[in-house]
Amino acid sequence: MKKQITLMASALTLISAATFAQDIHPSEVPSVVANNFRKEFPKASDIEWELDGDNYNVDFEIGWGTDHEIWYDAAGNMLKHEEEISKGDLPNQVTSKINSDFKDLRIDGAKKITEGSQVTYKVELENFTEEWKVIFSATGEVLHKIND
Known part of the structure; x- marks a missing residue:
């Protein structure tokens, strides 16, 4: 019984870890994604990357705190862009x-x-x-x- 509980707890931990985005270092972002981002938003600052399933999520600011959040696929295509207005x-x-x-x-x-x-x-x-x-x-x- 104790072994089953341990296995179930381990499985739930793996599932929850896979469900949520994980912070990643900029060096872990595919170059095509990073290059497309830099080309589109050269004045971005306070940049934070996450791996969200198979997609890459980047939070950043432009100017005096205008927040942006973008999702890219692994090929560097922009999927979604949220911009504070x-x-x-x-x-x-x-x-x-x-x-x-x-x-x-x-x-x-x-x-x-x-x-x-x-x-x-x-x-x-x-x-x-x-x-x-x-x-x-x-x-x-x-x-x-x-x-x-």
Whole structure:
């Protein structure tokens, strides 16, 4: 019985380790991925790499703290880009939808998310009693919302 518990604990540890991204040294990033990143974002600073399954994830800043997060496949293709933006950078349709459907909440943070040719916006909305994370299309349609 003790052996079974030990095996089960070991298996769960391996599964959980494989499920989460792991920090990696920049030298462990394939050159095609690193070169594509440097070419696209030459002014990036505070760069941190992770291995996320078969993909490479990089967190970095540009300028005075504009956070970015990008996922690349092993061939160096950009899969997803999340960029922190100001509320003034949200499309008018998104702002209008927030003002009509979430009028009691204020914008606490916003990100522009690009996956291929699709652009969405993740907006954190809050007041004193509630917090929401809402994904909007570029046309202001609510695609997903979570009460945090």
